[in-house]
Amino acid sequence: MKSNIRALYFLPYVLWILLFVVVPILLIIYYSFFNIEGTFSFENYEKFFTPVYLKMALSSFWYAFLITAFSLLIAYPTALLLTKTKHKQLWLLLIILPMWINLLLKAYAFLGIFGTYGIANHFLELIGVGAKQILFTDFSFVFVSVYIFVPFMILPIFNALEKLNPTLVDAAKDLGASPWITFRRVIFPLTLDGVKSGCQAVFIPALSLFMITRLIAGNRVITLGTAIEQHFLVTQNWGMGATIAVFLIIAMVIIMFLTGNRK
Amino acid sequence: MNNKTIIRFEQVTKKYDDDLPVLDNVSFEIERGKFYTLLGPSGCGKTTILRLIAGFTEPTSGTIYFNGKNINHVTPNKRQVNTVFQDYALFPHLNVFENVAFGLRIKKMKKDIIEQKVKDALRFVNLSGYEQRNIQEMSGGQRQRVAIARAIVNEPEVLLLDEPLSALDLKLRTEMQYELRELQRRLGITFIFVTHDQEEALAMSDEIFVLNKGKIQQSGTPKDIYDEPVNRFVADFIGESNIVAGKMIQDYLVEFVGKQFECVDKGFAPNEDVEVVIRPEDLEITTPEKGKLKVYVDSQLFRGVHYEICCYDKDGNEWLVHSTKKAEVGDEIGLYFEPEAIHVMRLEENSRIGVADEK
Numbered sequence: 001m002k003s004n005i006r007a008l009y010f011l012p013y014v015l016w017i018l019l020f021v022v023v024p025i026l027l028i029i030y031y032s033f034f035n036i037e038g039t040f041s042f043e044n045y046e047k048f049f050t051p052v053y054l055k056m057a058l059s060s061f062w063y064a065f066l067i068t069a070f071s072l073l074i075a076y077p078t079a080l081l082l083t084k085t086k087h088k089q090l091w092l093l094l095i096i097l098p099m100w101i102n103l104l105l106k107a108y109a110f111l112g113i114f115g116t117y118g119i120a121n122h123f124l125e126l127i128g129v130g131a132k133q134i135l136f137t138d139f140s141f142v143f144v145s146v147y148i149f150v151p152f153m154i155l156p157i158f159n160a161l162e163k164l165n166p167t168l169v170d171a172a173k174d175l176g177a178s179p180w181i182t183f184r185r186v187i188f189p190l191t192l193d194g195v196k197s198g199c200q201a202v203f204i205p206a207l208s209l210f211m212i213t214r215l216i217a218g219n220r221v222i223t224l225g226t227a228i229e230q231h232f233l234v235t236q237n238w239g240m241g242a243t244i245a246v247f248l249i250i251a252m253v254i255i256m257f258l259t260g261n262r263k
Numbered sequence: 264m265n266n267k268t269i270i271r272f273e274q275v276t277k278k279y280d281d282d283l284p285v286l287d288n289v290s291f292e293i294e295r296g297k298f299y300t301l302l303g304p305s306g307c308g309k310t311t312i313l314r315l316i317a318g319f320t321e322p323t324s325g326t327i328y329f330n331g332k333n334i335n336h337v338t339p340n341k342r343q344v345n346t347v348f349q350d351y352a353l354f355p356h357l358n359v360f361e362n363v364a365f366g367l368r369i370k371k372m373k374k375d376i377i378e379q380k381v382k383d384a385l386r387f388v389n390l391s392g393y394e395q396r397n398i399q400e401m402s403g404g405q406r407q408r409v410a411i412a413r414a415i416v417n418e419p420e421v422l423l424l425d426e427p428l429s430a431l432d433l434k435l436r437t438e439m440q441y442e443l444r445e446l447q448r449r450l451g452i453t454f455i456f457v458t459h460d461q462e463e464a465l466a467m468s469d470e471i472f473v474l475n476k477g478k479i480q481q482s483g484t485p486k487d488i489y490d491e492p493v494n495r496f497v498a499d500f501i502g503e504s505n506i507v508a509g510k511m512i513q514d515y516l517v518e519f520v521g522k523q524f525e526c527v528d529k530g531f532a533p534n535e536d537v538e539v540v541i542r543p544e545d546l547e548i549t550t551p552e553k554g555k556l557k558v559y560v561d562s563q564l565f566r567g568v569h570y571e572i573c574c575y576d577k578d579g580n581e582w583l584v585h586s587t588k589k590a591e592v593g594d595e596i597g598l599y600f601e602p603e604a605i606h607v608m609r610l611e612e613n614s615r616i617g618v619a620d621e622k
């Protein structure tokens with residue numbers, strides 16, 4: 001009787017996972033085995049291993065890597081600084097605040113800033129560099145992505161730093177460690193879990209970006225994300241789109257496994 | 264200052280955020296090769312003194328000297344001092360060997376020298392063979408030894424120990440008291456040991472600083488402090504005491520509970536108001552006629568080696584007696600004591616001046 005009630009409690013979650021996780025994944029795998037004419041084949045998989053798609057995959061990984069790396073470079077020092085400030089909760093809030101703003105709005109805001117007649121170019125003219133093409137470049141794409149993802153990197157690192165026992169830092173100094181060695185030998189290794197979570201939270205979404213890619217990078221950057229969008233919405237080749245999605249899912253699972261905390 | 268002095272505090276005051284000072288104008292000297300104990304209740308500033316010596320915090324005013332040099336602004340990694348932290352602060356991501364080797368690796372010593380020194384240090388604390396263990400796999404007592412090994416392997420001139428025994432159970436604690444004392448003798452370096460446990464302080468130290476409210480109340484050998492507490496706080500904190508108000512009639516004659524008694528104290532103003540301390544173990548039970556004091560037995564507890572007997576005199580003063588003889592609750596008994604058992608103290612507010620005069 002009791003176990004029946006418990007099973008009942010689990011029902012909504014099981015249903016949810018079935019309906020919104022398992023079924024969609026199965027559907028994607030199912031669709032990936034149909035070519036554009038609607039006949040069953042391995043054509044899509046063969047196509048994926050041609051240079052066009054492999055290059056696309058490589059560039060997806062490369063951009064996701066760049067975005068993650070720059071986010072980490074910015075987020076770690078920021079988080080470290082945050083833990084040392086007086087009103088850290090307030091500062092943290094200010095940093096998280098942009099996370100609550102819609103992604104599209106932020107992207108459009110950057111269109112204005114980076115546009116030919118935007119503030120950025122105004123500034124460049126003012127300091128004598130002259131107006132430049134900023135939009136639709138690798139730089140603007142990575143810059144905007146990093147701006148959007150940085151809070152997701154700061155949060156887990158900040159939490160890890162807060163959890164770090166401060167006497168361990170004292171102990172390192174006591175044993176003769178300079179601030180840099182203290183960081184390298186004690187602070188960083190002990191906050192590595194936070195860094196991993198942050199990288200996971202940035203790398204995985206960055207891998208499948210397409211909205212920012214479209215808006216900010218135009219046709220400059222073609223990634224797996226934009227390719228999926230193209231196949232589903234433009235060329236109507238659902239099979240190929242699904243195949244790319246299968247590979248993305250596999251990549252994400254591998255990344256989660258690599259960065260996960262095995263405890 | 265003599266050439267034995269290794270650390271000197273000169274009028275050191277430490278404040279956090281404009282509050283009351285945590286340390287209030289503290290001055291003292293630490294000599295080479297001795298076992299010192301900072302003793303006082305929780306919150307009196309013991310850890311703060313250690314942090315000032317280690318360099319984790321700077322004095323608000325005053326100067327700290329190490330080997331005669333002002334070290335107020337020297338960072339902790341440049342000081343010849345190592346600390347055994349209260350919670351041990353062992354690095355959880357490193358094994359026992361790497362924890363102990365931490366300081367040596369920073370000094371960029373050769374690999375085989377590091378190996379040798381770590382081995383020796385671990386042998387010193389009876390942990391040979393535990394090199395590859397994780398910190399999480401070590402018991403409280405073992406962790407504490409690792410913390411000690413990690414500190415002494417750097418051959419510091421001064422070792423600071425912040426209540427290192429407080430997390431251990433009684434048996435292990437007593438064992439470690441012997442081991443620490445023995446360790447200090449073998450190493451021959453200065454230990455500054457922090458505790459709030461007066462028995463521990465008395466058992467282990469060459470010299471004790473009794474602290475309260477950010478001030479050093481008294482410093483001296485355990486015997487000095489036990490036998491001649493300078494004020495009520497010290498008398499109360501170091502062991503159980505009977506403390507009553509009194510008056511110093513003249514040298515060697517003190518009056519309390521309405522009677523005059525011969526004593527061994529002198530140097531007070533005639534008729535100066537004082538406080539009188541008599542330790543419970545210095546009181547002897549006898550018949551009411553033979554006793555110097557007449558009291559009624561109120562309650563009695565058996566404590567193993569002695570009975571703890573609580574009595575009241577007719578003025579309502581409480582007298583605690585430790586005696587191997589049993590008493591009967593409700594009986595009138597006499598208490599006898601020798602003149603040497605009486606310790607006369609100046610009143611609390613004058614006590615500091617009293618200490619200064621002696622020196």
Ligand SMILES: Nc1ncnc2c1ncn2[C@@H]1O[C@H](COP(=O)(O)OP(=O)(O)O)[C@@H](O)[C@H]1O
Nearest residue numbers: 279280285303304305306307308309310311312
């Ligand atoms: N970083 C700090 N900021 C503010 N107050 C502190 C700080 N560290 C210690 N204190 C205060 O200083 C006093 C003495 O602390 P401490 O030296 O740790 O005492 P003890 O070790 O004798 O228990 C306490 O009242 C404590 O609250």
Ligand SMILES: [Mg+2]
Nearest residue numbers: 306309310425
């Ligand atoms: Mg303390």
